Structure formats: structure tokens, C-alpha cells
Amino acid sequence: MMAQRFIPLWITASLLLVMFLIGSAQFEGFASIRVVTNLFRDNAFLLITALGMTLVIISGGIDLSVGSVIALSGVLTSVLITEYHWHPLQAFALVLPLGTLFGAMMGTIIHVYKLQPFIVTLAGMFLARGMATTISEESIAIDHPFYDAIADLSIALPGSGSLDISSLIFILFFIIIATVMHYSRFGTNVYALGGNAQSAELMGVSIAKTTISIYALSSFLATLAGIVFTFYTFSGYALGAVGVELDAIAAVVIGGTLLTGGRGFVLGTVLGVFLMGVIQTYITFDGTLSSWWTKIVIGLLLFFFIVLQKLLNGRKPSHG
Amino acid sequence: MKSSAEMISPEALPMAQSSQQAMNKEKTDRYQAGKSASFGRYLWPLLALTLLLLVNLFIDSSFFHLTYQDDRLYGSLIDILNRSAPVALLAIGMSLVIATGGIDLSVGAVMAIVGAVCANLLLIPDISLVTVILAGLIVGLAAGSINGALVSFLGIQPIVATLLLMVAGRGVAQLINQGQIITFQHEGFAAIGVGQFLGLPMPIWIVVGMLLLSQLLLRKTALGLFIEAVGCNAKASRYLGINDKSIKIFAYAIAGLCAALAGMISTADIQGSDANNIGLWLELDAILAVVIGGAALTGGRFSLVLSIIGALIIQTLATTIIVSGLPAKFNLLIKAIVILSVLLLQSEKFRRQLSGLFKLGIFNNAKAGDKK
Amino acid sequence: MSLILELNNISKHYPGVKALEEVSLRLCSGEVHALLGENGAGKSTLVKVMTGAQSKDSGDIVFLGEKQHFCTPIEAQKVGISTVYQEVNLLPNLSVAQNLFLGHEPKRFGLIHFNKMYTDARSVLTQFKLDIDVTAPLSQYSIAVQQLIAIARGVAMSAKVLVLDEPTASLDADEVQVLFGILNQLKQKGVAIVFITHFLDQVYQISDRITVLRNGRFIGEYLTSELPQTQLIEAMLGRSLQAQLVDKKSDDNAVKATTAVLLSLESVSVKGSIQAMTLTVPKGQAVGLAGLLGSGRSEVCNAVFGLDLLESGSIHLAGKKLHLSQPVDAIHAGIALCPEDRKVDGIIGPLSIRENIILALQASVGWWRCLSKARQEEIAQFFIDKLQIATPDADKPIEQLSGGNQQKVILARWLAIEPILLVLDEPTRGIDIGAHAEIIKLIRSLCDDGMSLLVASSELDELVAFSNKVVVMRDRYAVRELTGLELTSQHVMQAIAEG
Numbered sequence A: 001m002m003a004q005r006f007i008p009l010w011i012t013a014s015l016l017l018v019m020f021l022i023g024s025a026q027f028e029g030f031a032s033i034r035v036v037t038n039l040f041r042d043n044a045f046l047l048i049t050a051l052g053m054t055l056v057i058i059s060g061g062i063d064l065s066v067g068s069v070i071a072l073s074g075v076l077t078s079v080l081i082t083e084y085h086w087h088p089l090q091a092f093a094l095v096l097p098l099g100t101l102f103g104a105m106m107g108t109i110i111h112v113y114k115l116q117p118f119i120v121t122l123a124g125m126f127l128a129r130g131m132a133t134t135i136s137e138e139s140i141a142i143d144h145p146f147y148d149a150i151a152d153l154s155i156a157l158p159g160s161g162s163l164d165i166s167s168l169i170f171i172l173f174f175i176i177i178a179t180v181m182h183y184s185r186f187g188t189n190v191y192a193l194g195g196n197a198q199s200a201e202l203m204g205v206s207i208a209k210t211t212i213s214i215y216a217l218s219s220f221l222a223t224l225a226g227i228v229f230t231f232y233t234f235s236g237y238a239l240g241a242v243g244v245e246l247d248a249i250a251a252v253v254i255g256g257t258l259l260t261g262g263r264g265f266v267l268g269t270v271l272g273v274f275l276m277g278v279i280q281t282y283i284t285f286d287g288t289l290s291s292w293w294t295k296i297v298i299g300l301l302l303f304f305f306i307v308l309q310k311l312l313n314g315r316k317p318s319h320g
Numbered sequence B: 001m002k003s004s005a006e007m008i009s010p011e012a013l014p015m016a017q018s019s020q021q022a023m024n025k026e027k028t029d030r031y032q033a034g035k036s037a038s039f040g041r042y043l044w045p046l047l048a049l050t051l052l053l054l055v056n057l058f059i060d061s062s063f064f065h066l067t068y069q070d071d072r073l074y075g076s077l078i079d080i081l082n083r084s085a086p087v088a089l090l091a092i093g094m095s096l097v098i099a100t101g102g103i104d105l106s107v108g109a110v111m112a113i114v115g116a117v118c119a120n121l122l123l124i125p126d127i128s129l130v131t132v133i134l135a136g137l138i139v140g141l142a143a144g145s146i147n148g149a150l151v152s153f154l155g156i157q158p159i160v161a162t163l164l165l166m167v168a169g170r171g172v173a174q175l176i177n178q179g180q181i182i183t184f185q186h187e188g189f190a191a192i193g194v195g196q197f198l199g200l201p202m203p204i205w206i207v208v209g210m211l212l213l214s215q216l217l218l219r220k221t222a223l224g225l226f227i228e229a230v231g232c233n234a235k236a237s238r239y240l241g242i243n244d245k246s247i248k249i250f251a252y253a254i255a256g257l258c259a260a261l262a263g264m265i266s267t268a269d270i271q272g273s274d275a276n277n278i279g280l281w282l283e284l285d286a287i288l289a290v291v292i293g294g295a296a297l298t299g300g301r302f303s304l305v306l307s308i309i310g311a312l313i314i315q316t317l318a319t320t321i322i323v324s325g326l327p328a329k330f331n332l333l334i335k336a337i338v339i340l341s342v343l344l345l346q347s348e349k350f351r352r353q354l355s356g357l358f359k360l361g362i363f364n365n366a367k368a369g370d371k372k
Numbered sequence C: 001m002s003l004i005l006e007l008n009n010i011s012k013h014y015p016g017v018k019a020l021e022e023v024s025l026r027l028c029s030g031e032v033h034a035l036l037g038e039n040g041a042g043k044s045t046l047v048k049v050m051t052g053a054q055s056k057d058s059g060d061i062v063f064l065g066e067k068q069h070f071c072t073p074i075e076a077q078k079v080g081i082s083t084v085y086q087e088v089n090l091l092p093n094l095s096v097a098q099n100l101f102l103g104h105e106p107k108r109f110g111l112i113h114f115n116k117m118y119t120d121a122r123s124v125l126t127q128f129k130l131d132i133d134v135t136a137p138l139s140q141y142s143i144a145v146q147q148l149i150a151i152a153r154g155v156a157m158s159a160k161v162l163v164l165d166e167p168t169a170s171l172d173a174d175e176v177q178v179l180f181g182i183l184n185q186l187k188q189k190g191v192a193i194v195f196i197t198h199f200l201d202q203v204y205q206i207s208d209r210i211t212v213l214r215n216g217r218f219i220g221e222y223l224t225s226e227l228p229q230t231q232l233i234e235a236m237l238g239r240s241l242q243a244q245l246v247d248k249k250s251d252d253n254a255v256k257a258t259t260a261v262l263l264s265l266e267s268v269s270v271k272g273s274i275q276a277m278t279l280t281v282p283k284g285q286a287v288g289l290a291g292l293l294g295s296g297r298s299e300v301c302n303a304v305f306g307l308d309l310l311e312s313g314s315i316h317l318a319g320k321k322l323h324l325s326q327p328v329d330a331i332h333a334g335i336a337l338c339p340e341d342r343k344v345d346g347i348i349g350p351l352s353i354r355e356n357i358i359l360a361l362q363a364s365v366g367w368w369r370c371l372s373k374a375r376q377e378e379i380a381q382f383f384i385d386k387l388q389i390a391t392p393d394a395d396k397p398i399e400q401l402s403g404g405n406q407q408k409v410i411l412a413r414w415l416a417i418e419p420i421l422l423v424l425d426e427p428t429r430g431i432d433i434g435a436h437a438e439i440i441k442l443i444r445s446l447c448d449d450g451m452s453l454l455v456a457s458s459e460l461d462e463l464v465a466f467s468n469k470v471v472v473m474r475d476r477y478a479v480r481e482l483t484g485l486e487l488t489s490q491h492v493m494q495a496i497a498e499g
Helices: A004-026 A033-058 A066-082 A088-112 A117-135 A145-152 A165-183 A185-195 A197-202 A207-233 A244-254 A266-286 A292-315 B002-018 B020-059 B076-083 B085-099 B107-122 B129-152 B158-177 B187-194 B202-219 B223-232 B234-239 B244-270 B282-292 B304-323 B330-346 B348-371 C043-050 C073-079 C096-101 C114-127 C143-156 C173-188 C200-206 C229-237 C297-304 C327-333 C342-346 C353-365 C373-386 C403-415 C433-448 C460-466 C489-498
Strands: A154-157 A161-164 B067-069 B072-074 C003-014 C017-028 C032-036 C058-063 C081-084 C161-165 C192-196 C209-214 C217-223 C261-270 C274-282 C286-290 C312-317 C335-338 C421-425 C452-456 C469-474 C477-483
Touching: A004 A266, A004 A292, A033 A066, A033 A161, A033 A165, A033 A185, A033 A207, A033 A244, A033 A266, A066 A088, A066 A117, A066 A207, A066 A244, A088 A117, A088 A145, A088 A207, A117 B282, A117 B330, A145 A207, A161 A165, A165 A185, A165 A207, A165 A266, A185 A197, A185 A207, A197 A207, A244 A266, A244 A292, A244 B158, A266 A292, A292 B158, B020 B304, B076 B085, B076 B202, B076 B304, B085 B107, B085 B202, B085 B223, B085 B244, B085 B282, B085 B304, B107 B129, B107 B158, B107 B244, B107 B282, B129 B158, B129 B187, B129 B244, B187 B202, B187 B244, B202 B223, B202 B244, B202 B304, B223 B234, B223 B244, B223 C353, B234 B244, B234 C342, B282 B304, B282 B330, B304 B330, B330 B348, C003 C043, C017 C032, C017 C043, C017 C192, C017 C209, C032 C043, C032 C200, C043 C081, C043 C161, C043 C192, C073 C081, C081 C143, C096 C114, C096 C143, C114 C143, C143 C161, C143 C173, C173 C192, C173 C200, C200 C229, C209 C229, C217 C229, C229 C489, C261 C297, C261 C452, C274 C286, C274 C297, C274 C452, C274 C469, C274 C477, C286 C297, C286 C433, C286 C460, C286 C489, C297 C335, C297 C421, C297 C452, C327 C335, C327 C353, C335 C403, C342 C403, C353 C373, C353 C403, C373 C403, C403 C433, C433 C452, C433 C460, C460 C489, C469 C489, C477 C489
Parallel strands: C017 C217, C032 C192, C032 C209, C081 C161, C161 C192, C286 C452, C286 C469, C335 C421, C421 C452
Antiparallel strands: A154 A161, B067 B072, C003 C017, C003 C058, C209 C217, C261 C274, C261 C312, C469 C477
């Protein structure tokens, strides 16, 4: 018997493969390294955000603030660089801890005041967006030699594809997060919290420490995604990255993570983002299909995976 | 009102253990406090609204000024009422959904779908206004019923079930519009958004009408009570013969209906359907309105009037920011701070910490006084 | 044997319920100490206080001569008190090995050393004669296996005190013997074991001493070898009622016995709870269901109310066969149930007394025809007066009432729809002793008014006091039916003990 928990992962992977094969069969140039590396490049910031979202959702929570945190991080970074003439690395060194602190505060409020993550991170979403617009409502272009250097930095691959710095950052953090989730005590605690917080507490897991760390980590990754997003757009914009939290949540669910928590894989989320990306690419290649089909197809995919999860879980012997 | 109850109970507790009488007294006290708390339920949101309005009056002395022109009242107060109409409508439906212990993230997307359906129907020559409005309402009801069915029959968490339509809904609306912004010329329909009746803008009347209708439906029948019972304890409600699944579907259907009305107002307002932007993030404002109105997200008691006051507070806040000359960019930040304060005040632990701080303050002051 | 853990005069109150009142427990190293009592006696609460999962209101915990204040389970675990809670409190989504070692995972280079963890897990489980895939998620295994894994986790923690709350509830006889073998080994190592169970034969097989609780109070501490089973049952079930209540037995019993049958169960079986249960309730009579916890008495109530689906057999009410798939079906047929867990299944906490009383009536009339406020108040006031519900007015939220008054409100809720058959599951549980008598009086007056009742209770004296007939259950079967002169608590107790 194949382990049940891998079934959604396999389905996502197969769908991704099927989608890719359909695209390749239909369009010339679809099956190229370039298309694949572009998937990485275009989705790097979403991938990084979705890593954090996976953690939060596995723990049984949700983080609606990530889109706004991306915008805030981008705006703050670009303001520090262009108006205060900081070196980008200095700016990153300030922005990243600040972002992490933001998440830690949300985690603290959720834990201490026993408020629902949904509503607390919703407030966080408004707060981060509000701070971003307060700093600047305009899009701030970044013109710094460091950014030019970063743009040129990439690993060339055959077939005119190349992995840029953003993709590399994602790959690095994917490895780190996957290792943390599957090989560290903290990772086990995250799963434990999502499985049953009460049992986890009775078994000696510190709920406070775990909850706060989870939201801190999610905000850290969103902040990092915001920085990566500035590599992509060469600017910071307070009204950018709207709705990224929904994309991230969708990717997590499509990747086979249980929205009620306790089960899921970081790898699944990555596949989920790629699946959404391939659908997008397919629609772009096709040219006649309109962009709204992406939303509808993603909605249908979500429905499919949620019902699938229901069916898979309905079969397990449940008690207490 | 609430804080007095908090202050009584810690002292009363040890006594309660020593004698039954003391316990009864404490219970009565708590009960009395609870009674006044239900009065306080109305007090705090109303106080907040009044305070906000007074701030406006302070900044702009002509704020309460109303003029009558072309058979219609004009003035900032009317503006606030008019502009808050979509969120107020959504808040009515959201109150019911939240009362059952659920949440509906899809209402903004439903607004977009309904707007698109109506706008496209209006392109058909000589279509009757009634047909268009009915079609819009039916689409809203259907969307709400789908949400309700997902929640009660498939047992999907409300956040997730309504997330589906939130994501896909806008796609569907764009599909109907074929990605265009569909504009129309139809005086009758436009009147829903910009018309007037008895000197007041039409959206205000729609909100009043929907409020009265819902109040009638909920309080003159047993539906309101059933919704509260299901929200407080779904299992016990099932045990005493209430069909909790139907009740939930009903709540989501009404939320869909309200979203349809809000969608028609917004569409009529700009005489066009913009599937990308109509009702964007309004679901969050609606949830916020209900929460500011004092409802618990865990379900239970609801008050439509309070939720509408919540919607008014949100709109007044936005107006205040404009009137005060602060740049509109502070809008979000201030909104966030308001949400956070409201949320924290709802948490018992925070109130206890706050009243603890307060008592400490009195204590320190008293000590300082002694030293003098 | 030296004293290792002492609990002195522990009290714990919940809103409306006194869970523990001045309860004490003395635990020596190297003993198996059985903690016994019926549901709601306070065993689980005592365990939770002992292990830091819940705070106590008053009293001391002395561990190895030092006063302790455990605020979290982690603190208790650190000093060496490890607990296996009643419901399997493990994480079904994690692997067996992760469940065994959560918080104590072996590490290498800062990362979890999975191979070592799996080897260790296998060797721990070998003791329990369990040969399973330790890498598979826990949810794949049966409740019995999960229970053993939970116990194995407690044992693997090498604690000084091991608390087992109903560890054998889902184990078969062989598994129980394996467990007892391990407990005996632990005993020899000097571990003190608190053993909570409702299987009395297991108590006699494994335990050295017994502490009995009843209704949140300490009843006594006994040496197992010196306490006969009937006395133990007496201590657990109590003889708390005043003589005037016990002396009921109106002479019309015999007359009533000939009246028509209202409810009949014919060899009803429900998966995992009752087997081939046959039972009749005559019109205008009260039938009691006696038996220890887990004997199936509550499950009969659930089956009659349509909460549990029948596997086989049939239920007839007034001659008509019932098809019950949900509570509404039972309500329409005229059956009402006051559930065992009042807080979770009964009251709708934040709603007022008035609303709680009229809800069932309103639900049966339908949503469209709303009872007017005046009618609601009239009904509520009628029952507040009739049942003497202690409240200043009908608008008080029911959650603020005491347990006894809450129970009366729930009774009123059903009386308002005038059911043919009223099923009461533990009507006097978690209620002040004074309120017991009132509820009993009420039950008797209902019978006199011609209503039929089916009552499951662990309070034998009370059951005997108001029942015309008592059906004794044991291990999911009905073993005896007692009527007339046989109907004394002594006989019932004997039937429970001997079958």
C-alpha cells in the first residue's frame, strides 16, 4: 500500500508533468530549459513566500499578511537605497530583522490573546500595507550598481536558460526549510501543532515558542521575497504584490497540504507553484486563451484538491 | 461596563468558595454586569461613531450641515451613509454567516460576478429592468448557496470553501465580460446607484430596505434564534431538532443575496462592470464591520444594526482622514490600528491586563498621595 | 515502599460544577494504585491537576517531599511524572516513532537521527510485543495499537510516576496481559503507577491499593486485598440518598406492570457498543438502566434517540417500528433525550434560559411560526415555577446557572414538547447533592403524570428509588432485569458484580 500521505503529492506532480507534456506537444519551444528557468525566475518571490505559507498552514494557521509584507519590504528597501543612499546589503540587514519581528509580533498576539490567526494576520495585512503606503505611495525605482551586478549574476544553463540570483536564493531556502521541516525538532513540532495542539502541549511541545517562530519565519520569508521582488522589478511599490497571499495559499493547497494542518510537504507547495506557473505559461503560449482562465482553472484545481483531501481523510480510522 | 465585571470577580472568587451565599451573590453580580454588558454592546460602537463624528465636527464646523437641492439632501453625513452602502449590505449577510461560526471570503467576487451579469444583460436592447435585477439576485443567491453547500454538506472549513469562489469568482466575472470593462447606458439601472428617492440617495434606501426585510425575516420568525443556537452549539442544536445544515446554507445564501445587491449598487454607480476592481477587498471590510459591531468570530449572538454601525464607523473613519487633511495614504494604517485595538479589546486576557494596569495606576497614585 | 507523591485536599471548581472537593491521594513507589469512581467522579480532573495540565484552586501537591506547583505538563514531566491520558492524546499525523520520541528525539549533527530513532522505537515496542512499521503515520493503526503506543511513550520516558487513565479501554485480553507484565516490571524498578479503569477484575489483578472518588469527593483509600468487590462497588456508586426517597415503592407497582408496552427494543445491536439488547418500557413507568461505565447503558439511550445507527434489531414505539437515522426522527416520533454530557450536547450556553426552554418546541413547530415573546415568557415562567429553577429571571444566560438548574432547564425544554418517552442519561451527574433529590422528585412526578421514562444512571439508590424496573447491563449485554421486591440497590449491585 502506497503511503496515503504521498498521494496528493503524486497527483500534483503528475498533473504538472501532464500539463508540461501537453504544452510541449502543442507548442514549439515549450519544452525548453529556458521555459523552466523562466518559471523559476518569474515565480521566485512567490516560491519563497509559499515556503513560509506551507509552514504556517501545516501548523494549522494561516498568514494573510504576506502580500503586504512583500510590498512593505520592497518599499522600505528601495527608500533606504534611493533616498538614504544606503548600500543595498545594509538595507537588507535592517529590513530582514524588522520583517521577522513583525511576524513574531503577530505570532505573539495569536498565542497570548488566543485570537484566530485569520483575523490577526488580516490586521497585519492592513498594517503592513498601511505602513508601506505611509512611507511612499509612488513606485520607487532602484538605480544602484549593486542591483545591476545582481542582474548580471546568473548560472548559464544549456538551451539559453539561466538560473538568476533570485532562483538561487529560492533553491537555497527551499533546501533549508525542507531540512528544518523534516529533520529538526522544530519541524516536528510544527507538524505536531497542526495535528492537535492540545495533544502536542500535553506531550511537551512549547506552543508559545513554536507559534511565534512559525509566524516570524513566515514574515521573514515574505520580507526576503520582497527583496527578491525588487531584483525582479528594480523598484519598490507599496501597492504591488496584492493578492500574493491567495496565490501562496492556493499553491500550498494544490501542493497537497491539508488546510486544517498537520499534513503536507514543502516540496508539494513548490510543485503547486510550478503547476500554476505552467498553466500561466500555457495560456501565454496559446495566445487565444484569456488570462482569466488562469483564475478559473486554479479555482477548479483548488476544489479538486480540497475534495480529494476530504475523501482521503474520510477513510482513515478516526477517533477522539 | 465590562471592566467592572472583571474587577468584581477576582475578589469575589475566594469568598464564593467559602460560602454558597457569596457564590450566589457573585453570580448575581456577574449576571447584572452581563445585563448591562448587553446594553454596553450598543454603547461602545455608538460611542465610537459619535466620537468620530464629533472629531469631524471639530475639524470642520460645517460637517453636520445639510442642504436641500434638486429634491435631494446633500452633506457629509449623507455622503457617509451613501458610500457605506455596499459594505453595510455585505455586513448584513456577513453577520449571519459569522453568527453560524463561519466566514464568507467570496462576497467581493460575487459582487463582481453579479455586476458582470447585470452589465451584459443590459446590453440586450429593450430588456426589462426587473429581469436584470432578478437575474442579479438569483446569481447572488446561487453563489451563496454553493458556499453553503460546500460548508454544510461537504464539511469544508468556511475559510477554505469560500476561498474557492473568491479565487475563481473574479475569473468567472472576467470571463463573462471577456476581459473588458462593460459600460452601459440604462437610466433605470443606473438609478440603483446614483438615483434618489424622497430626498435620499437610492443606496441608502436599499440598505434600509434590506435591513428591515432581514430583521423581519430573522426576528419575526425563529430563523434568527436558530442561527444563534447553531452558532453557539451546533451539536446541541442538532440534538434538539434544529436542522443545522439548512440553517448554515440559509446564512450563506443571504450573504450571497446581499453581495448581489452591493454588486448592483457598485455597478450602477459607475455605469459599468469592472470585474477586476469592483468589490475588491470589500469582504475584509465587511468582516471588519461585523467584528467592530462586537460579534465574535466564533459564532453566536448577532445584531444586524450593530454590524451596520460597524460599516458606518469604517466609512466615517475614511471620511475623517480626508476631512482632517491627512493624506489618504494613512487610511490603511489607521484602519489597521483600529482593527488591532478592537481585536485586542475582544480578548478577555487583554482586558484583564488592561484593567490590571489601570488598577496599578490607581494604586500608585494613591501611594503617591500618601507620601504627600 | 516509600511515599513518592502526595496530593492533599485538592479542590477544583469549574463554572457551575464542583469537579473536586478536598480530594487526597497518596502514592508510594513500586505500587500500582487504582483510582476508581464513576464518570464525573473527578478522576480525570485529579489526573490533570496532578500532571500540570490544569491548575488547582486549593490544596498541595508534594512530590518527593517538596511542594510543587505544576503549571504545564512539561514541568511535571521534567520532575518525572508522565501521563497517558484517557483519550489517546497522540498525534495521528506523525509517525509512530515521532510520537514515541516527540521532544526527546535522538540527534546527530543537530538534526534528528532518524535511523537511531527508528531502531529505538522498534526496541521499545518489542517489549509490548508490537511488530509494526514505526515510520508509518499513527493514524494507520487501530485505537488499541495507538493506546499501546501511548503507554509505551509513557514508559519510554523513564518516569518515577506513571499515570495511566483508562489504558485498557480498547485493548483485548492478550494485550492487557502484555501491559500488566510491563507494569509489574516497572513496579519492581520502583515506579509508582496510578491506574484508572472501569474494569474491576483488572483492578483486582494488578493493583495494590485503591482510592475511590465519588462526585468530586474523596471516599476512601483501601488495600485491594482487603476490599471485597461488592464493597468496592458500594463505595463507588454510593448510598447517598435519604431514606424518605428510597422508600417509594407504591403498591400500585404490580398494577402498573400489566400496562401496555410503549417502547420495545428487540435484540438491538450497535457496532462497538451494545449487543442483542432487548428491553421494554411500559406506558407511564420509569425503567432504569444500571451498569458500570462502558457497560452500554448510555449507548442504549443514544440508540433510542437516533444518535447511533443500529447494526441489527429493531425499535418499536407504541407498536410502530421506528427508523431512526438522526435525532430529528426520534423527536418527531415523540422521544426526547437529556444527554449525558450536558455542557457539550445539552445547553446552548450563551442563550438565555427562556430561549433554551423554548428551542425544542420552536424547532418542532418550524421556523416560520415563531412563538411570540409573550408566549415564550409564559412557557419559560411556567417551567421555572414548576421545576423551581433558581434564577432571578428567564433572560439569564444558561451557562451562568448551576449544574442542577441547567439540568432542569433541559428537562423543561423537552417537557415543553410533551414527549411520549423521555430518555435521561445520567440526570443527576455533576449536580449538587441537594439538587439530586429535586430531580428525582421531578422524575417521579412525571411518571405519575403518565409519561414513560428510560433512565441510565450510575446512582443506584436513586435509580432504585424511582424505577419500576431496572435493567442491569454488563459488557454491552443486558444481564438481569429486576422488578418488585428484587428491586433494591443491593440486588442491583450484585447483578453488576456477578452478571
